[in-house]
Every structure is written in C-alpha cells, then in structure tokens.
Amino acid sequence: MSKVLLDIRNLKVSFFTPAGEVKAVNDVSFSINEGDVLGIVGESGSGKSVTAYSIMGLIPFPGKIVGGTIDFNGHRINDMTEKELRSMRGNEVSIIFQDPMTSLNPVYTIGNQIKEVILLHTNLNRKQANERAIELLKLVGINEPEKRMKQYPHELSGGMRQRVMIAIALACEPKLLIADEPTTALDVTIQAQIMELMTELKNKINMAIILITHDLGIVSRMCEKIIVMYGGKIMEQGTIDDIFYNPKHEYTKGLLRSIPKLTAKEHEKLIPIEGTPVDMLNPPAGCPFAPRCKKCMKICLKKMPEYTKISDTHYSACWLLQKEEYEKSTGVIKGE
Amino acid sequence: MGSYIIKRIAVGIVTIFLVATITFFLMYLVPGGPFLSEKSPSKQTIEALERKYGLDKPVYIQYLNYMKGLIKFDLGPSLKMRGREVVDIIKTRFPISAKLGGLAMLLAICIGIPMGIFSAINRGKWFDNIVMVICTFGIAVPGFVVATVLMYFFGVTLHILPTRGLDSPAHYILPVTALAFYPTAYISRLMRSSMLDVLGQDYMRTAKAKGLSQFKSLFKHALRNAVLPIITYLGPALAYILTGSLVVEKIFTIPGLGRQFVSSITDRDYPLIMGLTIFLAFLLITMNVIVDIVYKIIDPRIKLK
Ligand SMILES: Nc1ncnc2c1ncn2[C@@H]1O[C@H](COP(=O)(O)OP(=O)(O)O)[C@@H](O)[C@H]1O
Ligand code: SF4
Ligand SMILES: [Mg+2]
Numbered sequence: 053m054s055k056v057l058l059d060i061r062n063l064k065v066s067f068f069t070p071a072g073e074v075k076a077v078n079d080v081s082f083s084i085n086e087g088d089v090l091g092i093v094g095e096s097g098s099g100k101s102v103t104a105y106s107i108m109g110l111i112p113f114p115g116k117i118v119g120g121t122i123d124f125n126g127h128r129i130n131d132m133t134e135k136e137l138r139s140m141r142g143n144e145v146s147i148i149f150q151d152p153m154t155s156l157n158p159v160y161t162i163g164n165q166i167k168e169v170i171l172l173h174t175n176l177n178r179k180q181a182n183e184r185a186i187e188l189l190k191l192v193g194i195n196e197p198e199k200r201m202k203q204y205p206h207e208l209s210g211g212m213r214q215r216v217m218i219a220i221a222l223a224c225e226p227k228l229l230i231a232d233e234p235t236t237a238l239d240v241t242i243q244a245q246i247m248e249l250m251t252e253l254k255n256k257i258n259m260a261i262i263l264i265t266h267d268l269g270i271v272s273r274m275c276e277k278i279i280v281m282y283g284g285k286i287m288e289q290g291t292i293d294d295i296f297y298n299p300k301h302e303y304t305k306g307l308l309r310s311i312p313k314l315t316a317k318e319h320e321k322l323i324p325i326e327g328t329p330v331d332m333l334n335p336p337a338g339c340p341f342a343p344r345c346k347k348c349m350k351i352c353l354k355k356m357p358e359y360t361k362i363s364d365t366h367y368s369a370c371w372l373l374q375k376e377e378y379e380k381s382t383g384v385i386k387g388e
Numbered sequence: 389m390g391s392y393i394i395k396r397i398a399v400g401i402v403t404i405f406l407v408a409t410i411t412f413f414l415m416y417l418v419p420g421g422p423f424l425s426e427k428s429p430s431k432q433t434i435e436a437l438e439r440k441y442g443l444d445k446p447v448y449i450q451y452l453n454y455m456k457g458l459i460k461f462d463l464g465p466s467l468k469m470r471g472r473e474v475v476d477i478i479k480t481r482f483p484i485s486a487k488l489g490g491l492a493m494l495l496a497i498c499i500g501i502p503m504g505i506f507s508a509i510n511r512g513k514w515f516d517n518i519v520m521v522i523c524t525f526g527i528a529v530p531g532f533v534v535a536t537v538l539m540y541f542f543g544v545t546l547h548i549l550p551t552r553g554l555d556s557p558a559h560y561i562l563p564v565t566a567l568a569f570y571p572t573a574y575i576s577r578l579m580r581s582s583m584l585d586v587l588g589q590d591y592m593r594t595a596k597a598k599g600l601s602q603f604k605s606l607f608k609h610a611l612r613n614a615v616l617p618i619i620t621y622l623g624p625a626l627a628y629i630l631t632g633s634l635v636v637e638k639i640f641t642i643p644g645l646g647r648q649f650v651s652s653i654t655d656r657d658y659p660l661i662m663g664l665t666i667f668l669a670f671l672l673i674t675m676n677v678i679v680d681i682v683y684k685i686i687d688p689r690i691k692l693k
Contacts, residue, residue, distance in 0.1 A: 110597060141599035149597075154590040159612050159687055168608075169598045204688045220598065 057125060057227060057260050058107065059083040064119035065102050065111060074332045076102040076115065078284035084277075086227065089254065089261045091275035093268055093307065097329050099284040100264045104230045107262075108145055109137040125227060143173040146221035150233040152214035156205040162189075162216050163201030166223060173224045188219040191256075193249055211242035218249065225257055232264045247274065268307060272296060277365070280304050283330040283340025285356070290366035300360070300368040303341045339371065347372060389684075392692040393677065400673040407669040408458060408662065409451070415658055416447055422467040422656040441467060443658075454662065463663035468655045474663035477648065482667075484554065485632030485644035491560060492567035493622070493629055500572045501618065504579020508587060509606070519576060526573025532635045535566040539639060552641040563640040567633055571625060578617055586614040612686060619686065623679035627671040631664075 065077035077099045084090050092100045105111045107122055109129065122129040125144065132140070149155045156165055166185040170176055176184060182201070189197035192215040205213055214234060221229055231250065235243035251274055254261055263274055271278055271292075278295045280288045280303065288301040299305045306325035327344030336342050342352040352371050360373035421443075423434045438444045442453060457464055463474035507516040542562060543551035550559045586592065587610060595605035632646025645664070652660035684690045 108597060110593065112593075138599045138601060141597055143599055147597045149590060149593065151590055155594045157591040157595070157609050157613070158689055160609075168600070172599055206689045217594075220594075 054085040054087060056083050057086045057088075059123040060103075060107070060120065061123075062120035063103065063106060063117070063122065065099075065106050065115055066118045067115045069114060069333075072333050075284050075335065076332065077106065078335075079120070080281075080284075080286055081120075082279055082286065082289060084228070084260050084262065087258045087260055088277065089263060089275045091271035091278045092262060092264045092281060093266060093271055093278060094281035094287075095266060095325075095329050097332065098281040100281055101232050103281070104147065104232055104262060104264055107228075107230065108141050108147060109134075110141075110147070139173070142169045142220075142226075143224045144226050145228045145230065146224070146226040147230040147232060148214070148217050148221050148234045151237045152210050152217055153237065155217055156213055158205055161202055161204055162208070166201075166216070166220055169220055169223045184223070185219075188223055189216070191222070191253070192216070192219045193245075194219075209242075210238050211245060214238060214242075214246055215249065218246075218253070222253065222257065226259055228260045228262065230262045230264070233266070234263075235270070236265070236267075243270075250274070268296075280307065283335055284332065285340055285369070287341065287370075288366075288368040290362070290368075294363065294366040298362070298366070300362055300366070300373055301341075301370045302345045302347055302372070304368075306344075339369070389681075389692060393681075396673075396677045396680070400670075400677070403673060404666055404669050405455070405458075408455065408666055411662055411665045412451055412454060413447075415661060418656075420656050422658060441465070454659075458666070463666070464659035466657055466660050468652075468657040468660070474659050477660065478645065478663060478667055481643060481645040481648055482631070484642060485637070485646055486630045488554075488560065488563055488567060488636070488642065488644065489626070489629035489632065491564045493571060493626055495564060495568040496571035496575050497618075497622075499568075500575025501579050501615070503572075503576040505583055505606070505611070505614075507576065507580040508583035511584060516580075519580070523573040523577045526569055527577070529569075531566065531570060531633065532639065534569045535563075535636050535639045538562050538566050554642055563636050563642060566636050566640075567629060571629065574621070574625075575618060578621060579614065582617045583610060583614045586610045589613070616683065616687060619679055619682050623675040624672060627668065627675045631668055631671060 060083065061081050063077055063080045064075065067074040067076055080099070080103055082090070092103065094100055102111060102115065106117055107124065107129065109132070111117065117130065124140070127136075129137070129140075156162070163182070163185055166188060167178070167181045170181040170184050171178070174181075174184075185201060186197045189200055194200050194212060194215050200208070200212075200216075205216075208216065218234075234250070235246050238246065247270055250261070250263075254274075261274075263271065265271060275292060277291055278289065279286050280295065280301065282303050288295065288299070288304045290298075295304060296308070299308055303325070310324050325344060330336070330340045330343070336353060338354050338356055339345070339348075339352045342348045345352065349371055357369045357371045357374050359367040359369050360377055361367055362373070421434075421438075423429060423437050429437075435444070442450060445453075454464065461475065463478075466472050466474055466477060469477065503519055507519045510516045539551045539562060542549040549562050550556070551562060553559055554563075592605060592609060595609045600608075631649075632644040634646045634650045636642070637644040637646045648660065649664055651657075652664055680690075680692060684692050
C-alpha cells in the first residue's frame with residue numbers, strides 16, 4: 053500500500069463578498085496516495101477549482117480557508133508561512149490551468165518562462181537550466197525545442213501553449229500535479245493529444261495527479277478514483293468502477309446520463325440535468341442538489357445527509373441511501 | 389523595423405505638408421491682419437509692410453512661396469518680432485520649454501508610476517483611497533490654479549523659492565512642480581487601473597503558482613505589461629509638455645515656447661503661427677513613432693506595419 057501524499061479533512065473555503073459569504077468549499081475530505089490519479093468532476097461552480105487552489109495556497113481574495121486541514125507529504129499546509137508555501141509551489145505541487153491562451157505571460161519568451169521556475173527551485177545555473185528547459189519541451193512533445201525557446205506565446209497554438217504549461221509544471225518533478233480542466237479550452241483532437249501526453253508523463257514520472265474536469269469521459273480514461281462535487285460538497289466518491297457501474301447518488305446518476313456513451317449513435321441525445329446549478333450565496337439548508345433532484349424528500353430540504361459507506365472505496369451522501377441502510381439494519385422491508 | 393521607420397517618415401512628411409496647408413488657408417480665412425493691431429498705422433505703411441512680406445500677392449503665390457521655404461526648413465521671418473526668423477525663435481525658446489517640460493514629465497513618471505502600482509496592490513485600503521482623491525483633484529484642478537497657489541504659497545508667503553525666470557536650479561522647482569501636477573495625477577490613475585487589470589490576468593496566477601515572490605511577479609510579470617498604456621499616453625503628452633505651457637510660462641515669467649503659441653495667434657503673426665504649428669506636428673509625429681518602437685520592444689505581439 054503506497055503512502056498517503058495529500059490528506060484533506062473537512063476543508064471549508066469561503067469567499068467574503070459584499071453580497072455575503074459564499075461557501076465555495078464546504079466540508080470536503082479526501083486523500084490521495086503517491087502516484088495516484090484522482091478525478092474531481094462536477095458542474096461549473098461546484099467548488100472544484102477552489103478545492104485545488106487551497107492545496108497550493110492560491111485562493112484569490114476575498115477567499116479564505118475557514119476550516120479543516122490540508123496535509124501534504126507530512127506537512128500541514130494551513131500552518132505554512134508564505135515563504136514555505138512559495139518553495140512548495142511549482143516545485144512539489146504544480147498546477148496547469150484551464151486557459152493556455154492566457155496563462156503564459158505574452159511579453160516573455162517560452163524559454164524564459166520555463167527557465168524561471170527551474171532557476172527558482174533548483175541549483176542549476178543558467179546554462180543547465182536552458183538545457184533542462186529544452187529537455188522538458190522535448191518531453192512534452194514540442195518539435196524544434198531550441199527554436200521554441202526563443203518564441204513568444206502568441207506564436208504558438210493553444211495546444212502547444214498547454215504543452216508548455218505542462219513543461220513548466222513538470223520542471224521540478226512535482227509529487228502532485230493539479231490539472232484544472234486542462235483541455236476545456238482546446239478543440240477535441242488537441243484535447244485527446246494532451247490527455248494522452250498526461251497519461252504518458254504520469255507513467256514516466258511517478259507523480260500523483262488531481263484531474264479536475266466536468267467531462268466524465270476524460271476521467272474514465274485516466275483516473276483510479278473519482279470525487280463528484282456539487283455545491284461545494286462531495287456528493288459521492290469511489291473508484292472508476294464504483295462511480296461508472298454502481299453510481300449511488302442521484303447527482304452522479306444525472307451526470308452519467310448527460311455524457312455521450314462510447315457506443316452512442318449520432319442521433320442519441322444527451323440528457324442534461326434539469327434545473328440550474330445551486331445558488332452559492334443562498335444554498336439550500338439540506339442537500340445542495342435537492343432543488344433539482346427528482347427523488348427529493350422532505351428531509352433532504354432540511355438536513356445534509358451523512359456519508360453512506362457502500363464499500364471500502366465507495367461513499368455517497370444521499371438520504372435515499374441512509375434510508376435504505378436504516379431499513380436494512382432494522383429489518384423493515386422496503387415498502388412500495 | 390527599418391522599412392517601418394522609413395514608411396513612417398514618409399507618412400510624417402505628407403502629414404506635415406497637409407497640416408501646413410490646412411493651417412495656411414485657415415489663417416487666410418480668419419479676419420484681421422498682422423499690422424492692424426499696432427497703433428493704427430497709416431494705410432501706406434500697411435501696404436508697404438504687406439509688400440515687404442509678400443502679403444500683397446495672390447494667396448496661392450503666398451502659399452507656394454511658403455511651401456518652397458518649408459522644404460528648405462526656412463519658416464520665414466516673424467512679422468511681429470522684426471528681424472527675427474521663426475526658426476531662430478524656435479531654436480532659442482524651445483530648449484527652455486523642453487527642459488522644464490522634460491523635467492516635469494520625469495517627475496511625473498517617477499512619482500506617478502510607483503504611486504499607481506502601490507495603489508493597485510493596496511486596492512481599497514487607505515493609501516489607495518488617498519491617492520485616488522489626490523489624483524481626481526490633480527486632474528480636475530486647472531493648471532493656472534495650481535501654478536498660482538504654488539507661487540503664492542512658496543514664493544510670496546513663505547519666501548523660500550524664487551518665482552520669476554530660470555536663473556538657478558531653485559528657479560525650476562515651482563514651474564516644474566506646477567507642470568508635473570496634471571501628468572502625475574494622470575499617470576498614477578492610468579498606472580493603477582492598468583495594474584489592476586494586469587493583476588487579474590491568468591499569467592499572474594501562473595507566476596504565483598510557480599512559487600515566485602510577490603515582488604518578483606510584480607516587477608517581472610506585471611510591470612512590463614502594465615506600463616504599456618503609460619507609453620501610449622507619454623507620446624503625445626511629451627510633445628505637448630515639451631513645447632511649453634502658456635499658463636506656467638506666463639505665471640513664472642519664463643521665456644519659453646508655450647507663451648509664443650498664444651501671442652503669435654493674437655498678433656496674427658502668420659509665419660510664426662505656421663512655424664509653431666508645424667513644429668508641434670513634427671514633434672507629435674516623432675513621438676508617436678518613438679512610442680510605436682518602444683511599444684514593439686516591450687510587447688512582442690505588436691507588429692509594426
Ligand atoms: N474570486 C471569487 N470571488 C467570489 N466567489 C468566488 C470566487 N471564486 C470562486 N467563487 C465561488 O466559488 C464557487 C466555486 O468556484 P470554483 O471552484 O471555481 O468552481 P468550479 O471550478 O467547480 O467550476 C463559485 O460558485 C463561486 O461562487
Ligand atoms: S439527499 Fe435527497 S435531494 Fe439529495 S440527492 Fe439524495 S434524494 Fe436527492
Ligand atoms: Mg474551475
């Protein structure tokens with residue numbers, strides 16, 4: 053059994069906006085082992101990015117961690133000074149952002165931006181850093197790396213720029229790579245190439261990956277474990293098999309219905325989940341998914357359900373499961 | 389780059405000829421004449437003077453004569469300051485205004501840019517609020533009020549700074565401060581808003597995620613992007629400030645080019661008006677070319693065409 057790399061317990065992150073407190077991440081707990089690939093899925097606004105940013109101490113103003121703990125590689129991130137955080141960022145934990153078109157500084161060359169992170173975290177001199185940068189560009193599949201080093205971001209395509217971002221993220225061989233919707237802004241063929249590259253690199257360098265996406269298809273190809281988030285909370289977590297073949301949460305089931313099946317014919321329509329995503333300023337008191345859930349019960353509106361353990365790897369927070377479990381334990385036959 | 393500069397020079401020359409032409413005919417349409425305002429000279433005198441300066445000839449001949457001179461950088465004689473060439477007047481007076489204006493702009497840049505940056509990173513805090521109030525004030529208050537208040541306070545009441553002429557370095561303090569007031573406020577505000585914009589960009593988040601310190605990401609990643617609007621502003625602003633300010637030169641009794649602009653117009657000193665207008669156009673065009681080149685150096689995305 054491999055070592056736990058990241059352990060997040062009861063994480064709460066809020067944004068203190070003029071309109072009120074937005075509980076972007078509300079009581080989230082999960083952990084990743086070294087070398088694991090964890091997928092975080094959920095509609096936009098469900099708190100995926102904020103969860104990831106909090107691992108790196110990157111939560112933007114007016115956001116704040118208001119509760120819980122984050123332990124990375126045996127160190128408590130909550131207690132780290134800014135300086136300690138800095139030496140960790142880009143070094144032990146790296147992140148790739150959603151939009152490669154705007155994530156690189158337009159006024160510096162690719163080489164400059166890759167070397168910067170190498171020079172910051174390693175003892176390599178300029179010449180060695182240069183060689184390392186070229187090596188990284190080769191690693192992420194960029195042709196003519198020497199020439200690319202001298203080019204500016206605007207001279208590269210979106211897919212190329214995302215490869216550069218990956219090169220920057222991998223420069224110091226991090227223990228954890230966070231990929232926040234790394235392919236959302238790219239077109240489909242490029243998406244596939246980038247995902248393939250990530251899988252390949254993952255096998256070369258033994259690093260853990262958190263892959264954030266709203267695309268369950270991508271997750272199914274890359275991840276071992278999946279977290280399904282909604283309204284700042286984890287609705288369900290489990291292995292690929294748990295989530296894809298034995299989904300327990302109504303929201304997960306909805307998400308699964310909304311992705312195209314590999315066997316789907318052109319005309320088979322996707323079934324989007326009805327209703328609008330939760331209003332984070334005024335979230336429901338109970339299950340955040342209640343306003344959109346077809347099976348919503350009275351209690352769902354009042355109280356957040358506890359997690360029900362389905363198996364050692366599989367947990368889900370839904371009153372239906374709690375009810376089932378109660379009925380099982382008390383021997384009450386499920387009445388129709 | 390080379391072909392771009394050649395192209396810009398060509399366009400610049402054409403522009404200057406257009407400016408000269410338009411100014412020439414506009415002046416011709418405006419009633420009044422250069423010799424009328426003097427203690428009503430006799431008709432004969434006026435005719436003699438007009439003959440001397442070629443003002444009796446048909447307008448198109450006058451125009452052609454002027455343009456012929458312009459090609460040889462000869463802007464003709466001043467009608468009011470007898471015996472002086474327009475080129476001479478510019479040569480003696482421009483350096484005075486340029487020195488004042490240059491110092492003022494330098495001051496404005498040295499104060500405005502740091503102030504704007506500091507305001508942006510302390511957005512909404514007391515420092516930012518104070519700077520914003522000062523900037524609004526600095527932009528709204530007219531130059532003559534600033535100059536008069538400075539002169540009255542430091543020169544007349546406190547008697548610590550000279551207020552007339554430019555005889556010693558101390559003489560520069562008040563006029564330069566007065567001149568720098570508006571651009572300082574403007575640059576601060578521009579820098580602040582541009583910095584705020586840049587700080588919200590994705591590449592700033594990348595810089596932070598790499599583990600860079602706030603200082604490094606600010607000075608390496610933010611500043612170079614944020615300074616671009618300032619460069620754009622500086623081009624024309626420099627052209628105007630270097631050619632002098634009527635108000636400041638009048639209040640502090642400085643023999644600069646700024647006062648000449650206004651007196652040349654009230655005097656109907658046609659060649660001087662022409663000369664100064666063309667000179668300003670020339671400076672503006674030059675500054676814009678310089679701005680384009682500097683912009684290109686700072687931002688590689690810019691293509692010079
Ligand atoms: N800078 C911010 N200011 C205020 N609220 C924010 C900010 N960033 C995120 N949030 C809130 O946090 C919630 C979760 O955001 P995010 O983690 O970006 O969602 P996801 O990545 O799942 O799409 C959003 O619904 C939003 O209300
Ligand atoms: S707890 Fe209730 S509302 Fe929430 S998903 Fe389960 S059934 Fe639906
Ligand atoms: Mg996101």
